[in-house]
Amino acid sequence: MVEASGYLFQDVDEFLRKAKESLEEAKTGAPEAHDRYRGSLTSSLEGLDRICSRYKDDAEASLIKNKLVELLEELDSGKLTPEIEARDLNKIIERVHHLTEWRRISTASGRDLSLKSRRKTKEDVQKR
Numbered sequence: 001m002v003e004a005s006g007y008l009f010q011d012v013d014e015f016l017r018k019a020k021e022s023l024e025e026a027k028t029g030a031p032e033a034h035d036r037y038r039g040s041l042t043s044s045l046e047g048l049d050r051i052c053s054r055y056k057d058d059a060e061a062s063l064i065k066n067k068l069v070e071l072l073e074e075l076d077s078g079k080l081t082p083e084i085e086a087r088d089l090n091k092i093i094e095r096v097h098h099l100t101e102w103r104r105i106s107t108a109s110g111r112d113l114s115l116k117s118r119r120k121t122k123e124d125v126q127k128r
Contacts, residue, residue, distance in 0.1 A: 004055045006103035012051070013100050015044040016093045023086060041072060064095050
């Protein structure tokens with residue numbers, strides 16, 4: 001089973017954090033914040049879709065993608081209350097952050113590469 005490295009999830013993590021910030025702004029009544037929120041969620045979904053299409057056996061990434069799709073569908077239907085929406089978004093952010101931090105690439109000596117060093121690995125060079 002081949003899993004995506006944590007480095008690949010960094011962009012998704014960043015978009016989800018921007019979505020959370022925009023959601024907080026939208027609660028204060030800023031109308032353009034809702035558009036930024038929706039755009040950040042869509043960008044996150046696109047990033048997860050790229051990862052899932054490249055790493056078809058990555059069950060955790062597929063699960064997170066499905067949860068994000070469910071969140072977007074519930075947003076479209078208007079079924080979510082702001083509290084449930086924030087809670088579901090926080091759960092997704094937590095899972096993506098977990099993948100980013102805990103999927104470490106180990107060297108032959110048993111040490112883990114830092115996130116910055118992962119840019120030099122063969123699988124992640126294609127990302128740039």
